[in-house]
Amino acid sequence: MPLFSKVKKLAFICAKCFSEKEDKLAWFVGSTLFNESLLCRTCWKGQFNKLTERERKEWSFYVPKK
């Protein structure tokens, strides 16, 4: 019997919309109300859009528009 078979999946709840349905939450760090919060994809993008250009550049995946 696998040792961890009864370990429940951790509850990941979005800090903004409180959705538990999202299977992918991301840690958000930025100068918004939800600094250092776990957010779902939708809310994360919303907060990201509130950041300044300079702050967005600190995220490695962000490619500034030319």
Ligand SMILES: [Zn+2]
């Ligand atoms: Zn959310």
